[in-house]
Amino acid sequence: xxxxxxxxxxxxxxxxxxxxxxxxxxxxxxxxxxxxxxxxxxxxxxxxxxxxxxxxxxxxxxxxx
Amino acid sequence: xxxxxxxxxxxxxxxxxxxxxxxxxxxxxxxxxxxxxxxxxxxxxxxxxxxxxxxxxxxxxxxxxxxxxxxxxxxxxxxxxxxxxxxxxxxxxxxxxxxxxxxxxxxxxxxxxxxxxxxxxxxxxxxxxxxxxxxxxxxxxxxxxxxxxxxxxxxxxxxxxxxxxxxxxxxxxxxxxxxxxxxxxxxxxxxxxxxxxxxxxxxxxxxxxxxxxxxxxxxxxxxxxxxxxxxxxxxxxxxxxxxxxx
Numbered sequence: 001x002x003x004x005x006x007x008x009x010x011x012x013x014x015x016x017x018x019x020x021x022x023x024x025x026x027x028x029x030x031x032x033x034x035x036x037x038x039x040x041x042x043x044x045x046x047x048x049x050x051x052x053x054x055x056x057x058x059x060x061x062x063x064x065x
Numbered sequence: 066x067x068x069x070x071x072x073x074x075x076x077x078x079x080x081x082x083x084x085x086x087x088x089x090x091x092x093x094x095x096x097x098x099x100x101x102x103x104x105x106x107x108x109x110x111x112x113x114x115x116x117x118x119x120x121x122x123x124x125x126x127x128x129x130x131x132x133x134x135x136x137x138x139x140x141x142x143x144x145x146x147x148x149x150x151x152x153x154x155x156x157x158x159x160x161x162x163x164x165x166x167x168x169x170x171x172x173x174x175x176x177x178x179x180x181x182x183x184x185x186x187x188x189x190x191x192x193x194x195x196x197x198x199x200x201x202x203x204x205x206x207x208x209x210x211x212x213x214x215x216x217x218x219x220x221x222x223x224x225x226x227x228x229x230x231x232x233x234x235x236x237x238x239x240x241x242x243x244x245x246x247x248x249x250x251x252x253x254x255x256x257x258x259x260x261x262x263x264x265x266x267x268x269x270x271x272x273x274x275x276x277x278x279x280x281x282x283x284x285x286x287x288x289x290x291x292x293x294x295x296x297x298x299x300x301x302x303x304x305x306x307x308x309x310x311x
Contacts, residue, residue, distance in 0.1 A: 002110060009106075013117035018182050022121045022175040026128070029167050030280065036163075037284055041291045048298060048307055 076153050076293045077302045083286040090283035097276035104269035112266075121179040122266070127274040129172035131281060132200060133235055135165035139207075140232045143225035155221035156296065158228060159211060160288040164281050166204035173197060184248055192241035193249035196234055203231040217296055 003009040012019040105123035112119040139161040146155030176194065177187040188194065207224050214220035237244075242251045297303050 002107065012120065013111065015116060015118035015182055018118055018178045019120050022124055022178045025174055026124050026171050029171055033164065033167055033284060037287050037291070041287065044291055044294055048294065048303070 074151055074153055076156065076297055077300075079153055080290055080293050083290050087283055087286050087290075090279045090286070094276050094279035094283055097272055097279060101269055101273035101276050104265060104272060109265045109269050115183060118179065118182050119266075121175050123269050123273045125172060125175040125179060126270055127277040128168045128175060129197070130274055131277050132165060132169035132172050132197070133238060135161055135168060135281060136200060136203070136228075137232065137235055139165060140228040143221070143228040146221055147225035147229075152218075152296070153293075155218075155225070156289055156292045157285070158224065159221070160285045160292055162204055162208050162211075163288070164285055166201060166208065168277070168281070169197065169201040169204060173201065180248075189248050191247040191249060192245040193238065193247050196238040196241050199234055200231075200238060203227070203234060207231075 010016055010020070101123065105120060109120070109123075111117055139158045142154045142161065143158035145151060146158060173194075176197075180189075181187050207227050210227055211220040211224045214223055241247060242249055294303060
């Protein structure tokens with residue numbers, strides 16, 4: 001086993017700031033990208049169904065008028 | 066067995082194929098990231114020269130590799146789109162850019178955090194670091210240019226030109242450590258004495274690289290699907306899709 005304890009693991013032999021600074025930002029970037037990509041998809045799908053609804057509405061208006 | 070590859074060059078067929086592939090790549094990425102990080106933090110031993118700081122390598126090198134590979138793949142798709150006027154290839158190029166930029170940023174960021182304890186500086190204007198920074202600007206330039214042009218097909222063409230011209234930067238990044246006297250170390254993977262140490266370090270790094278590939282493919286496919294829907298929203302097949310969804 002490399003690490004004697006959890007605090008040993010987190011201190012990374014005194015380089016904790018640099019090692020965890022690298023990995024935390026990497027995780028944040030990846031999580032952020034995943035969130036953005038799904039958000040874009042959700043917004044588009046919502047928008048598409050709204051267009052769909054409005055065209056239905058238009059058609060209904062056309063038939064009634 | 067003959068496979069009709071052209072079938073999947075149509076955005077509609079690709080949309081459904083990509084939908085099936087995304088879960089596979091996502092699962093592979095999750096498993097490989099877990100395995101790679103486990104090897105990187107619990108199996109790979111302490112480096113005799115750099116202590117624990119070297120563990121940044123497990124994200125730094127894969128991110129730097131991805132930043133270059135993704136640029137080449139992006140330029141190839143953009144070039145095919147420009148030459149053959151194929152819509153899907155241009156959409157792929159557009160979908161790759163943000164992920165490529167993200168990995169380029171990570172390579173620079175983790176490099177700075179590695180450089181500070183090892184070289185005593187966050188940043189130097191040496192050939193490797195500067196050319197990698199130029200790569201980030203190329204990605205940003207590609208995305209801004211495409212975002213500034215309203216007509217998607219014209220945006221594709223303009224983006225393709227910048228992507229293809231920028232390819233010249235890739236060999237410069239790769240060979241910078243040979244061509245110039247840089248602070249950045251050469252392309253040596255092993256930094257240890259004992260072969261066993263080098264093996265576990267190398268294994269961890271390679272697994273993390275494959276994990277990054279799987280992640281990149283999954284997220285790029287999701288983005289490509291969204292771009293397909295955005296651009297094909299007035300077509301009959303998207304209309305049918307919406308009919309089914311409701």
